[in-house]
Amino acid sequence: MREIERKFLVSDTSFKEEAYCSTRIAQGYICKRKVTARVRIYGQTAFITFKGKSKDGGLSRFEYERAIPIRCAQLLLSRCSGTVEKIRHLVKYGDHTWEIDEFEGENQGLVIAEVELGSVEERPQIPQWIWKEVTGDFHYHNSYLVQRPYTKWFK
Numbered sequence: 807m808r809e810i811e812r813k814f815l816v817s818d819t820s821f822k823e824e825a826y827c828s829t830r831i832a833q834g835y836i837c838k839r840k841v842t843a844r845v846r847i848y849g850q851t852a853f854i855t856f857k858g859k860s861k862d863g864g865l866s867r868f869e870y871e872r873a874i875p876i877r878c879a880q881l882l883l884s885r886c887s888g889t890v891e892k893i894r895h896l897v898k899y900g901d902h903t904w905e906i907d908e909f910e911g912e913n914q915g916l917v918i919a920e921v922e923l924g925s926v927e928e929r930p931q932i933p934q935w936i937w938k939e940v941t942g943d944f945h946y947h948n949s950y951l952v953q954r955p956y957t958k959w960f961k
Contacts, residue, residue, distance in 0.1 A: 810865055811921060813920050813946060815917070816906060818935055819917075821897050824897045828896075829893070831894050833845065833883075834888065835949050836928065852880075853872065856870045857869050857903070865942070877918070890912045892908060894906070896938075901931070902922070902931070906919045914957060920947055
């Protein structure tokens with residue numbers, strides 16, 4: 807499967823008024839080489855995901871995801887060198903559902919919006935709370951934030 811998405815920094819919290827769902831997420835990384843292996847607990851469900859290297863300037867990449875038992879995910883997370891914790895807010899805007907991640911813990915203060923697309927040429931309607939596009943900037947990958955948390959960037 808191919809994932810195509812654009813990623814943006816968010817300028818303010820007005821998106822929360824439009825959110826129809828908010829879910830707590832904890833995720834960690836098992837392997838970060840040619841393929842990244844991620845384990846995630848998303849509310850009351852859990853997944854293991856494999857992602858390939860980014861293509862098209864960071865717009866697309868291979869992705870394979872499967873549900874796993876929560877106990878298994880908890881065990882895997884306990885073996886990870888670090889985790890990312892965030893609240894994911896879902897907002898319907900135009901023809902797309904935007905996923906806005908409000909980070910917690912060592913990444914507190916960082917808010918990133920992502921929108922999945924059907925093709926690399928697709929141009930979604932941009933909400934007023936979007937500030938700056940960061941698609942393809944590895945600093946905003948969750949796997950990077952585990953190693954170098956956002957709160958330590960400015961020290």
